[in-house]
Amino acid sequence: MTDDADAVRAWWRTSIIDMEPGKIAFRGHPVEALIGAVSFPQMIWLMTRGDLPTPEQGALLEAALVAGVDHGPQAPSIAAARMAATCGVGLNNVMATGVNMLGDVHGGAGEQCAELYTDIAGRMDAGTPQDAALDAALADWRTAHGKIIPGFGHRFHKPTDPRAPRLMGLVRKAAKAGVVQGGFADIAEALQTRIGQDRGAPIAMNIDGATAVIFCELGFAPPLARGLFCLSRSVGILAHGWEQMQQGGRNKGPMPPAYLPRYIPDAGET
Amino acid sequence: MTDDADAVRAWWRTSIIDMEPGKIAFRGHPVEALIGAVSFPQMIWLMTRGDLPTPEQGALLEAALVAGVDHGPQAPSIAAARMAATCGVGLNNVMATGVNMLGDVHGGAGEQCAELYTDIAGRMDAGTPQDAALDAALADWRTAHGKIIPGFGHRFHKPTDPRAPRLMGLVRKAAKAGVVQGGFADIAEALQTRIGQDRGAPIAMNIDGATAVIFCELGFAPPLARGLFCLSRSVGILAHGWEQMQQGGRNKGPMPPAYLPRYIPDAGET
Amino acid sequence: MTDDADAVRAWWRTSIIDMEPGKIAFRGHPVEALIGAVSFPQMIWLMTRGDLPTPEQGALLEAALVAGVDHGPQAPSIAAARMAATCGVGLNNVMATGVNMLGDVHGGAGEQCAELYTDIAGRMDAGTPQDAALDAALADWRTAHGKIIPGFGHRFHKPTDPRAPRLMGLVRKAAKAGVVQGGFADIAEALQTRIGQDRGAPIAMNIDGATAVIFCELGFAPPLARGLFCLSRSVGILAHGWEQMQQGGRNKGPMPPAYLPRYIPDAGET
């Protein structure tokens, strides 16, 4: 083999997969030893992290993946996927349309919340008491990003996002069983209390706040919180795209065609 | 250089661009000889076809590109781009979201219409009289694709799509000046008449029917009709994405939030 | 509520999700009853099909989802996702880039294979013996699509794709346990034998052939075979995008930069 061949192969180096004709191994595990033996969430963990989780760790990850699959066609990613499904593209393109829109605002809250929890945990590990760590981290967040704290409050689900208490219950159960340590759950609940005090009214933890607890407890890096949410929401995107394909329609717009004719210029624009 | 290096370079061979440090040539033309000397439509032609068109050919292509830039936020591609613009992604992602939806149904009519014209022209070149060629091509189309004939009729612009007569006027003017031959314009108008006769009522030529005439007259392969439309509509997608960014909003859904709460299950589904 | 409000809501009707403030139900199941109670594959089934599968059905689907997660960076979807990860876009955009490329050729074989199996099963249900049904379906396929039969043969894994026998073993086990009927497994193996006879040499079943058996046995419509593959491969796309982000790099090209300078024009082009 020439140096050129080596250079080309090195350019595409990876630790995720190794292949020879007739052989595939993921992170060192032959594929045939994984199929039928590990759960899909365990496989997600193996691929993104490099090691296999215990079944109990996999089950906690699974709860977070189940919780986030969909929030209906008012979510722009779902609406866009349904519209794409009427435009004559493949189901893969429909799914990509939705996932592509899960950006900083639409799909990034879990990642941002995991960063906030991690920041607080880091301050506590460095010796700052929890209350002071919360205050400092919140102050830094607000300076950098404004008043919206990711993971808390919901514009629709008031007073409670039904997914969060159920997920937090599972985290507490896993902590009791020694599957996770529970420190991030403590941080999240203390943060929830503090934000409520700051605004003078209780605030609910939302799904991003609760799934970020799970991802942090399980040791996922914050950016993977967004990746895992994308995997979860891809399920809803697929389901809605497929339902729309069965409903039919061509070039589905955002409102019924009867509302098309008269646009209303925006007075605020120049 | 080793055989390996040659193999790698050959894998990415192209006739479109050649580069050395400090030198860039497109289709054999140094980039500095093109900048400021050719129009953007001429550049589009050069890149996709390999040769430079005359200014008059470029101007006819330009008219088609100008005509197709936008059809408003009721078009799913525009609506999706505007929604993406509120999701925390980059303007390039906003544009990709819209272009990705210009599939067979939403962006493919120009290509299909160009194929139909080309089919008719081919039959005529082989000696079939125009009327018989039209009938045969239409019959084949309907068998393969159903009753909708691409390029004719518009669900909103009745009785006339204002873009089509203007574009056809430019084609006729170009034919008189010897820029194009005009045969595809003849075919399109005969096809329009025939479809009207078949349905018992006149039908308008729409923008896809008219731009397909231009693309065929100028010698573009039918699949490029879709590519050129994507370039044109990218302008509207950009403009709407940018307007939405200036209007602001977070996670813009397809309808005002007040309409969110009560979904209506589809009785027809199982 | 006005007729207008009703019309707008009806435009976005869905049977997948129902929401009120504080309440979310998927296909009639409150979300808090699903979280921690059903597996992620069961949730995928519920969302796309409308009913909850048994744990055993969910486990067979899970095996197919685990099997398809990745085939390395030589696959264009994986390579593109890794390149996107160096271009300054979000991890959601990285994932969308990969999924968007799982088209008819790259991600469609499972769907096409499921259609072929379904075609054969339909002929048998109508009374045609298996051998004649195979021959007729194969002949129709070859007429419409050419000589490549989706689901069989692999350009790299010779003589055997290691995923297929493991998956087929699980199908046979599930059939013995009454979880599935096994008819599609019979069809797939008979088809494998017949294609081998036709080409004069044994041919291996590949992952698409084996997962299509599972999807058909479980009652998924063929288009969902592509959707399920996209969910599965999204895991590898995420893992590779994330690995690339950790490796770093800016604007990663397909080959090391040293190979850039000299493009080789394609003699065959004009």
Add this chain to the structure above:
Amino acid sequence: MTDDADAVRAWWRTSIIDMEPGKIAFRGHPVEALIGAVSFPQMIWLMTRGDLPTPEQGALLEAALVAGVDHGPQAPSIAAARMAATCGVGLNNVMATGVNMLGDVHGGAGEQCAELYTDIAGRMDAGTPQDAALDAALADWRTAHGKIIPGFGHRFHKPTDPRAPRLMGLVRKAAKAGVVQGGFADIAEALQTRIGQDRGAPIAMNIDGATAVIFCELGFAPPLARGLFCLSRSVGILAHGWEQMQQGGRNKGPMPPAYLPRYIPDAGET
């Protein structure tokens, strides 16, 4: 009309387009008055800005659009588009794949450079002398973003990016003719000199540095610099995707298939 209907229409308000059956106007101009009368770059300006530029302003914008169409298949956006073209997706999906990758790193330099020029101009407008404004703006940039200054230097084109001097010559000519003022050209050249002094060796202005001058001289907001680059590069993406479709191939990977088998694990990963 009900309040509901009004609310729905207001949700999709726009100043870009107004339509009635048979009528389309962009920014108040009937479409039939634009087709054949304005250039494609003038139309791009009208759609994104709201007013029509003079032909001379349009011509300067046109030069920037022509300059940026392509930089060959070593660019990840072009490589990914070519790979997508072999995956069985539409030409619109091929184009979206490429444009989607023009993120902060791959397609954002023009926008960042325009922001830097605008920052310097703003300081000068506020009374700071040019040299001090340059120093302060550069220092802020380096603190926020690191040592790479967008718009200057090129990893391949050494010592000169051939596009930049040609574009700057056109800007200077336009300034002499009174089409633009030339202040941003002054800032860019002073910045180039200063960066060269800081590194102890002359540095070339690249295409992003030169097109940012044009966009700023013409009054485009910095984020539109990225949008305009996306329109320009879409041409190369289309040309390469189409060339690849004509070359054929299925599931084109980043390197020839012979290099597939042996991946090289990354020692630095865990």
